[in-house]
Structures are given as C-alpha cells and as structure tokens.
Amino acid sequence: MKRAWLGGAVVAAAVLAQPAVAAAEDDSKLLFAGLEVATASAPSDTILYDGGFAFGYYSRLFDTSLSLGGASAPLVTGDRSAFNFVPAAGYHVGWNDRQEGIFQLYGSARLPMQRRSGAGLRSETGYGLAVEGGVRVWGCSRKELPGWCAGFSIATRYQHHMTAFQMGPAVLPAGSAVWSFPVSFALAINPEIR
Numbered sequence: 001m002k003r004a005w006l007g008g009a010v011v012a013a014a015v016l017a018q019p020a021v022a023a024a025e026d027d028s029k030l031l032f033a034g035l036e037v038a039t040a041s042a043p044s045d046t047i048l049y050d051g052g053f054a055f056g057y058y059s060r061l062f063d064t065s066l067s068l069g070g071a072s073a074p075l076v077t078g079d080r081s082a083f084n085f086v087p088a089a090g091y092h093v094g095w096n097d098r099q100e101g102i103f104q105l106y107g108s109a110r111l112p113m114q115r116r117s118g119a120g121l122r123s124e125t126g127y128g129l130a131v132e133g134g135v136r137v138w139g140c141s142r143k144e145l146p147g148w149c150a151g152f153s154i155a156t157r158y159q160h161h162m163t164a165f166q167m168g169p170a171v172l173p174a175g176s177a178v179w180s181f182p183v184s185f186a187l188a189i190n191p192e193i194r
Contacts, residue, residue, distance in 0.1 A: 026094035027192065028102050030058040030138065030149060034186025036067065038157065040167060040178040048168040050180060052084060058188075063090040063108055073119075073169040080119040082126070082166040086112045092136070099193045102138035102149070107131070112159065116166055126166065130159035132182070140190050149188040157182055 033055040040048045052069020067086040072079050090108025114126035134155025141148050160177040167178065 030188040032186045032188035036184035038180040038182035040180035050167050075119040078119040082116045084114050100140050104136040107133040127162045132157040147193040149190050151186045153184045
C-alpha cells in the first residue's frame with residue numbers, strides 16, 4: 001500500500017507542477033533507446049520484476065515508444081516463457097537549458113501485449129491496459145559528443161490485465177491489476193543541438 005501512495009504522490013506532483021512547467025518551454029526532440037526495470041507487488045505480496053528494452057521518439061510535446069521484454073516462469077513441466085510487446089503514446093511538459101539540461105513531466109497510455117509458450121502447454125496471448133506518469137531528466141553534450149544525451153526517468157504505472165498476464169515468474173489472472181514503479185536509463189540523440 002505504501003508503494004501505491006508513493007506512486008500517487010509522483011503523479012500528483014506532476015499534475016500540480018504542470019501550470020508552472022507549461023510556462024517554460026521544452027523544444028527538444030529526442031530519439032532514444034534504453035533499458036527499463038519495474039517492480040510490482042503481486043496480490044500475494046510477492047515482488048515481481050518486469051523489464052525490457054525501449055526505443056522511441058519525444059517530439060516537442062508528444063511521446064511515442066515501443067518496449068520489448070520477456071519473462072520466464074519455472075513450472076513442473078518446464079519453463080513457461082513470455083514475450084512482451086508494448087506500444088505507448090503520451091504527452092509531456094518541461095523545459096531545457098540550451099538543450100543541454102532537459103527536465104520533463106510526462107504521462108502516457110500503454111497497451112501491453114504478450115505471447116506465452118513452453119512448459120508443454122498451449123501458446124496463449126495476453127493483453128492489458130496501462131497508464132503511467134513520472135519525471136525524466138536528460139543531460140546532453142554540446143562539445144565532446146554534440147547532440148548525444150543520457151537520461152534517467154522514474155514513474156508510477158497502473159496496469160490492468162484483460163486476460164491472464166505473466167510478470168516475471170508469476171502469471172496473474174484476468175481482471176487483476178498491479179501498481180509498478182519503472183525506472184529507466186537511456187541514450188538519445190538530440191538534433192536540436194548543432
């Protein structure tokens with residue numbers, strides 16, 4: 001429950017800070033690729049880990065991304081593997097300091113899709129719906145590596161499972177939902193730096 005309150009606080013801070021941040025300007029354009037790890041608590045209080053590789057594009061206001069990841073669950077008959085394909089779209093507000101230091105508050109909608117196979121069982125497809133909100137910080141180089149940026153983000157995510165969905169070693173039933181707390185590290189190219 002404490003994690004849900006922490007996640008709610010991150011989203012509330014983003015919403016309350018939006019008018020002040022919207023007055024500033026973030027005209028950055030970032031083409032990025034990076035790694036993401038999220039922790040979540042299952043209904044049985046088991047800690048689950050969900051991670052993957054993400055890439056996408058942040059325009060002056062809108063975000064698009066695609067995450068790819070996987071999981072494996074040991075069963076009596078063998079390992080049950082899952083492959084995740086997660087398109088997302090969102091919106092951000094923020095500001096930058098000469099394109100070198102960039103700060104963004106963001107929100108996005110995600111459509112997790114999953115294919116599970118193995119362990120002598122039939123293949124299954126899983127679907128979910130998720131919303132996410134958080135903060136991103138980027139540092140970009142103007143001299144040594146012009147246009148290259150490194151970034152970090154922290155967020156809270158609510159994910160509802162329309163069908164059974166595997167996270168880490170657990171297969172969560174249809175209708176279940178989890179709060180998770182993704183952290184990501186990424187590299188990007190900022191074409192606004194010349």
